Amino acid sequence: IQYIEKALRHPLNRFPGPQLARHTTWYRAYYELIKKGGWLRQLEVLHAIYGPIVRVGPNELHFNNPRAYGEIHAPGSRFHKDAALYSIFGNKSGSVFTRLDPQVAVVVRNILSSYLSRRAIVPRVTIIQEKVIDFISRLKAHNTSGSGKAINLDHAVHSVALDVLTLLIFSKPFHVLSAPEFDHPFIQHIEPTYTNIWIKKYLPDMNTPFLVAFTRFLSKFNAVANVFAAQLELVKEDLDLALQDLEVLRDGNSSPVTDDTEEFENDLTQTAATDGPLYPFFLRKVHEQMQKSMNSPNTLGRLQQLLGRNRLIGEGFNLRFAGTDTIANTCVVGIRYLLSHKDILKRVVKELDDAWPQDDDIAYEDLEKLPYLTAVIKESLRLSHGVVTPLGRVVGPEDVMIMGESIPTGTIVGISSVFVHLNTKLFPQPTKFNPERWLKESPSRTMDSMKKESSSDVTEINADKYLVSFSREPRSCIGIHLAWCELYIVFGFLFRKLEFVPVTKLDPNQPLQFNDFFIPTYPGDPLLVTARERMIFHN
Numbered sequence: 001i002q003y004i005e006k007a008l009r010h011p012l013n014r015f016p017g018p019q020l021a022r023h024t025t026w027y028r029a030y031y032e033l034i035k036k037g038g039w040l041r042q043l044e045v046l047h048a049i050y051g052p053i054v055r056v057g058p059n060e061l062h063f064n065n066p067r068a069y070g071e072i073h074a075p076g077s078r079f080h081k082d083a084a085l086y087s088i089f090g091n092k093s094g095s096v097f098t099r100l101d102p103q104v105a106v107v108v109r110n111i112l113s114s115y116l117s118r119r120a121i122v123p124r125v126t127i128i129q130e131k132v133i134d135f136i137s138r139l140k141a142h143n144t145s146g147s148g149k150a151i152n153l154d155h156a157v158h159s160v161a162l163d164v165l166t167l168l169i170f171s172k173p174f175h176v177l178s179a180p181e182f183d184h185p186f187i188q189h190i191e192p193t194y195t196n197i198w199i200k201k202y203l204p205d206m207n208t209p210f211l212v213a214f215t216r217f218l219s220k221f222n223a224v225a226n227v228f229a230a231q232l233e234l235v236k237e238d239l240d241l242a243l244q245d246l247e248v249l250r251d252g253n254s255s256p257v258t259d260d261t262e263e264f265e266n267d268l269t270q271t272a273a274t275d276g277p278l279y280p281f282f283l284r285k286v287h288e289q290m291q292k293s294m295n296s297p298n299t300l301g302r303l304q305q306l307l308g309r310n311r312l313i314g315e316g317f318n319l320r321f322a323g324t325d326t327i328a329n330t331c332v333v334g335i336r337y338l339l340s341h342k343d344i345l346k347r348v349v350k351e352l353d354d355a356w357p358q359d360d361d362i363a364y365e366d367l368e369k370l371p372y373l374t375a376v377i378k379e380s381l382r383l384s385h386g387v388v389t390p391l392g393r394v395v396g397p398e399d400v401m402i403m404g405e406s407i408p409t410g411t412i413v414g415i416s417s418v419f420v421h422l423n424t425k426l427f428p429q430p431t432k433f434n435p436e437r438w439l440k441e442s443p444s445r446t447m448d449s450m451k452k453e454s455s456s457d458v459t460e461i462n463a464d465k466y467l468v469s470f471s472r473e474p475r476s477c478i479g480i481h482l483a484w485c486e487l488y489i490v491f492g493f494l495f496r497k498l499e500f501v502p503v504t505k506l507d508p509n510q511p512l513q514f515n516d517f518f519i520p521t522y523p524g525d526p527l528l529v530t531a532r533e534r535m536i537f538h539n
């Protein structure tokens with residue numbers, strides 16, 4: 001009776017939605033677990049029935065208007081991340097990504113952001129370039145080896161993304177690119193990893209002896225666990241190596257304790273000459289902060305709690321996930337669309353050839369200046385969406401207005417990036433791969449159409465503002481500079497140096513289907529291609 005009374009008085013009752021979802025989160029679980037990531041498709045159905053705000057769980061609302069994105073992910077927001085959603089990444093040992101409170105996360109965000117800043121990344125561009133050149137030779141060698149077998153480009157691109165990231169960040173990179181046929185176990189298990197983590201959201205105490213014993217029976221689960229364990233071992237070894245270095249530095253008294261971020265960034269820039277990986281720098285910065293706090297037990301205690309050994313391992317481990325599959329997905333989606341749109345491919349290749357006529361190197365800054373390449377990357381980011389799951393936030397510390405409605409404290413609110421990127425007012429013919437839309441002189445953006453847009457419920461016409469693949473402050477992606485840099489180099493180098501012949505049948509009018517497993521996973525045929533060197537003829 002008490003339950004019924006409470007349910008009848010619930011403040012979210014005024015919002016429409018399916019009856020079952022009002023009473024149990026298992027309504028959503030059905031789509032996430034049984035319908036294998038079909039929650040996004042169901043959200044579309046629900047919005048079509050119930051309108052722009054839908055009650056999708058006992059305590060959860062989903063929005064479909066891009067304006068809501070800005071209101072939920074607003075600078076200075078104190079909304080916490082949704083504990084149940086982020087528990088799938090194990091928020092017990094944790095990392096900045098799984099820290100729920102933005103005011104706690106900011107401490108680690110600041111340190112991590114400086115070592116992933118543009119100033120830290122640009123001097124390390126050669127590390128990325130060399131790996132991508134190595135990748136290109138492997139693709140060519142595969143073709144000339146006479147095996148006659150096409151390459152699975154999805155696996156190949158995930159391999160290069162994982163190698164670039166781990167080479168740049170850790171002193172012990174994973175080296176997966178050297179596996180025959182781009183088929184390293186770390187790569188084979190990407191999809192099962194993502195599809196299996198959902199179960200943790202609904203059975204959070206996976207570490208209870210019963211569940212551990214139970215999962216031993218599931219061979220697929222076990223294989224994924226083994227791959228996880230192997231990667232974790234590498235991160236742990238890296239941490240130990242870095243800590244040993246720190247001991248040496250401390251004994252030799254050569255680690256200056258400094259408050260000065262600029263000095264730290266200079267330090268990063270100088271050490272770039274030695275190709276230093278970034279994770280040890282991060283640890284060194286943490287170490288410096290701790291030394292500085294020796295006389296302030298409260299700060300020291302807080303730092304130790306935030307950055308204890310397990311947490312530092314968690315931080316390193318999380319970077320592998322945050323920074324690999326997201327970039328690889330953007331590349332795979334972009335390459336697929338380019339190979340199925342010959343006119344767009346021709347135009348981007350011409351732009352590259354004009355800017356880079358000789359077979360020597362091109363400066364990264366010159367790639368960044370190419371408008372069409374930039375538009376191709378933005379369109380690839382838009383149609384790969386970044387993270388597709390609604391990034392649930394808990395309203396607080398007081399009630400707020402979202403889409404003109406007062407939303408009570410404690411409500412979980414979200415809007416998937418897909419509803420922003422596929423909004424027809426912001427991006428006409430949204431499922432079409434059309435880099436033109438990002439160019440200022442785009443013929444599709446006439447004064448008339450812009451006037452119409454500004455009179456719609458979307459008040460700003462700046463499409464860049466609605467590219468939310470990296471989310472928004474205060475929890476936006478801190479790897480954005482690395483991501484952009486890698487995307488320019490992968491797209492620029494691959495299409496300047498190689499010609500791909502798709503073996504998979506690609507239909508330009510068929511939008512790519514994906515499932516919602518936090519980041520999108522693409523069922524269906526893998527992208528099989530052969531690759532050969534491009535010949536450039538100049539008059």
Ligand code: HEM
Pocket residue numbers: 096097098105109116165319322323324326327330385386387391468469470471474475476477478479480482483
């Ligand atoms: C195309 C590539 C990438 C995309 C689309 C992307 C997307 C995102 C998104 C949407 C978020 C917000 C997640 C949330 O609210 O829970 C995020 C957070 C994050 N990203 Fe990325 N990311 C990319 C690359 C990277 C790279 C290369 C790194 C680092 C090596 C990285 C590290 C992080 C971290 C540490 C966070 C957590 C920030 C926080 O919770 O405060 N990401 N990313």
